[in-house]
Structure formats: structure tokens, C-alpha cells
Amino acid sequence: MNVRRYMLVVALMLLGGCAARPTLYSWGNYEDVIYASYLSKNDFPAEKQIAILEQDYQIARSQNKRMPPGWHAQLGYLYYEVGKTDQAQQELMTEKTEFPESTVFVDRLLHNLDKVGRVGGP
């Protein structure tokens, strides 16, 4: 038996453990956008965050992949921040449809949005 072939098989097995496994969701730049927004809100306003997330969404759709939990709510929150309440509402509704576990929290956000036009408000 060829020694080189053995070594190759072992090497491939070890590498296989490191190769990207298929993920449940298309993450795009979701976490990086959150990180960047906390690092420097001035360099990274809501409009810029929305543009990146919407671009990620198009890529995910073209690959027929789901957005992760919380993603639509995050986008909805950003739309609220720039005053686009219709889109904010739509994204929050999508979060609820995609993930019923979010119902209590999202209903609370929608309620606040209706009442005072503020997602985070009391």
C-alpha cells in the first residue's frame, strides 16, 4: 500500500473537520454590522447598516437560504431609527412569521411603534 496515499487520506480527514459546515442560516454581515454600530455609531449610521443588511438579504434569497433569528427584527429596528415606520412594521411582522418564538417581544415593539412611533419607548 502506498504510504503517500495513507498520509493524503489522513490529511484530508483532518482538513475535513475544519471545512465550513453547512449553516442553518445565511448570516451575511449581521453580527459584524452590530459590532461596527457599537464601535462607532458616527462612522456607521443606520442608513449604512440597512444598505448592508438589505444586500445580504438579496444574496440569501438568491441562494434560497433563511435569515437568522432576530435578523428581521434588527432590520425593522433600523428602519424605525431612520423614520421609515412602514418598513419597520413589515420587518417586525416577518420576524414573527418566520419565528413564532418572537411573538411576545415583537408584539410589544409593534405596540410601542403604533402608540408613540418609538420602538424602544416606554
Add this chain to the structure above:
Amino acid sequence: MNISSRAYAIVVLMLALTLSGCQTVKPYDYTNFHAHPPRSILVLPPLNDSTAIEGTYGYLSTVSRPVAEHGYYVFPVAVVDQFMKANGLPTAAEMHEAPLARMAAVTGADAVLFLELKQYDSKFVLLSSVTTVEVLAKLVDTRTGTLLWAGRGLAQQDSGSSSNPLASLIAAALSQVINKKTDRAHLVSRLANANLFDPDATGLPYGPYSPKYDRLP
């Protein structure tokens, strides 16, 4: 010893080394977890015991992905943070002290993940630096207050060993978004999370959205 049997010996040794890494760990007792298996997890900003203020959100922004990919609904961490701040809980410490019943009423979460950032820093030693991230995690059932799972994630990376394929992939992704010098500890956080959530006998069990759901950890 001919070349072939020496190759065998090397292969066996490598396998033994790989396996031994899995054997010494004491398995976690998942009795409480299986009594109250959660569907949804509320991740609060971590208590930050490290020396880096930026660690709070540098670390928080890396937690959604591993928990969601384990099969749980993860509430949007930044929206939750903003919401709590707007509702009388301006700091992570105050969020951690809020009554569980109130958290459950406000969010509907089955469980809360309490995180404590112990280390988040880079120490410079002569020509290189060592970056360390250490985090403690507690998953608590919101209805009963039962501790469902606890773990510790520690990762260290030497600035010299920049050949980690995972870290460089992440760095590439990050640099598309951020025009600043990337934060090494933020990248090492993902390795710490892998050590926290992924290990077979001590990690977070798979949740309902995972194809591996119900498989014992």
C-alpha cells in the same frame, strides 16, 4: 522499521492524540436541561470583568450565531439591549439583576443566557502579543429559575500564529464592513465561543431548529 510501518505508527499516534483530547473531560449533568428544554434564548449583554470597555459589545456581537446555529431562537441582541436601556435598565449589571419573571413577561423567552466576560485583552510580550478571551456562561430557565446549563469558554491566540484559517476568514469578512483596525479580541471571541458551546460532553445541547435536535450532547 520500514517506511510503511513507520507511517502506520504516525497515523496511530495522531489518532491517539486526537482521541485523548476528548476523554479527560468530565461530562456535564444535563438532567435540569432535559427537564426544561428551551426553544428561545434571550442573550443579555455580558457583565464585563475584563480590562476592556469595548469587550461588552465586541463579545456580545459574536454570540447570536453559535447559539442560533445550535438550533435556538435567539432574540435580536442589539434590539434587546436598546429596549432594556429605554426601559429603565441602562447597564448590563442592571439587566442581569432584573427579575426573571419580568424578562419572561417582556420577551416571552424560555431561557436567559447570562454571560460574564472574564478576559478580553491582548498582552504584548517583546515582539508579539497574546490575545485572550475568557467567558463564563449560565443558561437559566425563566419560569422556574433553574440553572439549565453552565460552561466556560477560553481561547488564546498569539499574534505570530496568524495562519488560523477561521480567524483570517472572519477578518476578511469584517474588513469589508469596518474601515478600522480590526479588534483581535473580537475575533478570538469566536474561538472562545467554539470552546464554550461546541464540546461534545460539556457544550450546549442542540435545540429544536437543529437537525441534530434531541441528540444527546
